[in-house]
Amino acid sequence: xxxxxxxxxxxxxxxxxxxxxxxxxxxxxxxxxxxxxxxxxxxxxxxxxxxxxxxxxxxxxxxxxxxxxxxxxxxxxxxxxxxxxxxxxx
Amino acid sequence: xxxxxxxxxxxxxxxxxxxxxxxxxxxxxxxxxxxxxxxxxxxxxxxxxxxxxxxxxxxxxxxxxxxxxxxxxxxxxxxxxxxxxxxxxxxxxxxxxxxxxxxxxxxxxxxxxxxxxxxxxxxxxxxxxxxxxxxxxxxxxxxxxxxxxxxxxxxxxxxxxxxxxxxxxxxxxxxxxxxxxxxxxxxxxxxxxxxxxxxxxxxxxxxxxxxxxxxxxxxxxxxxxxxxxxxxxxxxxxxxxxxxxxxxxxxxxxxxxxxxxxxxxxxxxxxxxxxxxxxxxxxxxxxxxxxxxxxxxxxxxxxxxxxxxxxxxxxxxxxxxxxxxxxxxxxxxxxxx
Numbered sequence: 001x002x003x004x005x006x007x008x009x010x011x012x013x014x015x016x017x018x019x020x021x022x023x024x025x026x027x028x029x030x031x032x033x034x035x036x037x038x039x040x041x042x043x044x045x046x047x048x049x050x051x052x053x054x055x056x057x058x059x060x061x062x063x064x065x066x067x068x069x070x071x072x073x074x075x076x077x078x079x080x081x082x083x084x085x086x087x088x089x090x
Numbered sequence: 091x092x093x094x095x096x097x098x099x100x101x102x103x104x105x106x107x108x109x110x111x112x113x114x115x116x117x118x119x120x121x122x123x124x125x126x127x128x129x130x131x132x133x134x135x136x137x138x139x140x141x142x143x144x145x146x147x148x149x150x151x152x153x154x155x156x157x158x159x160x161x162x163x164x165x166x167x168x169x170x171x172x173x174x175x176x177x178x179x180x181x182x183x184x185x186x187x188x189x190x191x192x193x194x195x196x197x198x199x200x201x202x203x204x205x206x207x208x209x210x211x212x213x214x215x216x217x218x219x220x221x222x223x224x225x226x227x228x229x230x231x232x233x234x235x236x237x238x239x240x241x242x243x244x245x246x247x248x249x250x251x252x253x254x255x256x257x258x259x260x261x262x263x264x265x266x267x268x269x270x271x272x273x274x275x276x277x278x279x280x281x282x283x284x285x286x287x288x289x290x291x292x293x294x295x296x297x298x299x300x301x302x303x304x305x306x307x308x309x310x311x312x313x314x315x316x317x318x319x320x321x322x323x324x325x326x327x328x329x330x331x332x333x334x335x336x337x338x339x340x341x342x343x344x345x346x347x348x349x350x351x352x353x354x355x356x357x358x359x360x361x362x363x364x365x366x367x368x369x370x371x372x373x374x375x376x377x378x379x380x381x382x383x384x385x386x387x388x389x390x391x392x393x394x395x396x397x398x399x400x401x402x403x404x405x406x407x408x409x410x411x412x413x414x415x416x417x418x419x420x421x422x423x424x425x426x427x
Contacts, residue, residue, distance in 0.1 A: 009342045010219070011221050011241070011314065012219065012301065014219075015326070045225055047224065047258055047265075048224050049223045049254040049258075049277075050251065055341075
């Protein structure tokens with residue numbers, strides 16, 4: 001899977017960009033496809049200020065999946081993915 | 091007169107136009123309607139119709155214990171003695187200072203003008219480089235210790251976050267594009283006003299920096315933002331100081347922390363001429379008449395109306411209209427006649 005994750009916002013608005021390739025198993029692929037195809041924005045907290053904004057684009061088996069989240073809408077699958085990528089880059 | 095019940099059947103765009111023309115009850119209805127719509131997603135509808143009783147504006151400090159959760163462990167509440175936790179005591183004191191500033195200066199009853207409790211969460215997450223307001227409470231990370239210190243270390247950060255609450259309840263500026271940049275602007279304005287009061291600084295000797303106390307020596311810059319010179323506070327600072335360089339991309343909720351540099355610079359220029367107190371009064375009274383979708387031109391238009399009235403009433407410098415006009419002209423904004 002190829003990823004491009006752009007994080008902006010936050011009090012400091014210091015942007016972070018992660019781009020690269022990550023090997024993930026079939027179950028993780030399916031979970032990521034699911035949350036990107038159907039982002040749950042119903043519970044978006046519109047009063048949230050200074051939160052991070054996550055622009056997520058994934059290329060899974062040749063197909064592009066993308067969505068934008070903030071800290072009130074980001075699914076755990078994306079949190080885990082960002083954690084994994086950040087750990088691998090530090 | 092546009093009472094709440096009548097306004098509820100009027101389309102939002104008409105309410106907005108009436109609000110722009112100075113109808114405060116329509117503005118209130120518009121803002122209340124947005125808040126109610128939002129709350130309907132999360133709470134039982136029957137709670138909405140109950141009148142909110144005025145609270146006591148009490149402070150509560152919770153420790154997130156490095157979890158990504160709020161209200162994990164209550165460590166200090168209003169009237170409690172100091173606890174064995176420096177950060178908790180500092181946040182308690184600083185949020186009290188900010189609340190008192192708004193009470194003593196503008197007679198605001200806590201952050202919502204209805205006695206809302208002031209709830210702070212400290213040590214949120216692990217190495218979390220941020221602080222935010224979520225509509226109900228403040229949350230502070232303790233920073234990564236490499237480039238950022240604890241976000242509770244600076245009075246301007248605490249005041250900035252609390253001001254988001256005040257803005258939410260007074261104008262409910264939506265958090266994207268120019269209204270969002272105004273939301274950030276008001277937080278930076280009162281973050282810096284409170285900082286200057288707290289440090290007993292004068293406008294001429296103040297540094298006009300935002301967040302200088304939360305960055306370490308390894309951070310590539312001296313602060314997060316500069317109101318005096320937007321775009322110069324650190325290597326990543328991309329704030330414009332003129333409309334010619336207005337950011338039009340999608341990052342950061344369409345540039346809310348970026349384009350706020352433009353009105354920030356205008357505020358700085360105005361405060362240098364008419365002083366921080368007159369400027370604060372004009373900006374605060376203007377916030378009260380703004381509405382959810384107000385943009386930079388709406389800000390200027392209303393600043394001039396408000397400053398004219400306040401100077402006629404001899405509450406601010408008689409040159410305030412002239413000074414604000416000139417300050418905004420320097421950042422590329424002129425009143426649309």
